Amino acid sequence: MNKLNKSLMATLLVGSVVTPVFAEQKQATETLAFEAVDYEALFESESKAVEVAALSTKDMTETQGSFLNFVVGGGVGFATYAAQQTYYGEPISLQGSFYSAGVGALTGGVGGSLIRAAGGGFAGNAAWRPGMFGLNYGFSQYSSYRGW
Incomplete structure (x- = not known):
């Protein structure tokens, strides 16, 4: 596939994930006026106590290893960058290495969390994996544009 087709596919994938988010927003056609009740909700008195509880052992084990x-993701991002640069006979730059590891960590870490939040399994992957691939592809296009 040529670069135009790849860019078009990445744009469509990212657009398919982003469009439903914007569909929920409503356009305000008139100015909003605050009433006394709104001000009270914004600036609640400090007499209400904040309830804080320590995490239970179960909560601690569930969050353990979430990093x-x-x-x-960072390791895969760097390994992919290094393999690609070696294959094409180009030097591995420090800036490209950090950028690729950072993008890998971002898409791997956030994507994994979003997939788990969506229930995991096939449904979670179907919901978030295309968006993460599109985001990763967009970052790689920027990296190529910058010459890293």
């Missing part, structure tokens, strides 16, 4: 997606 692993970021680490694996």
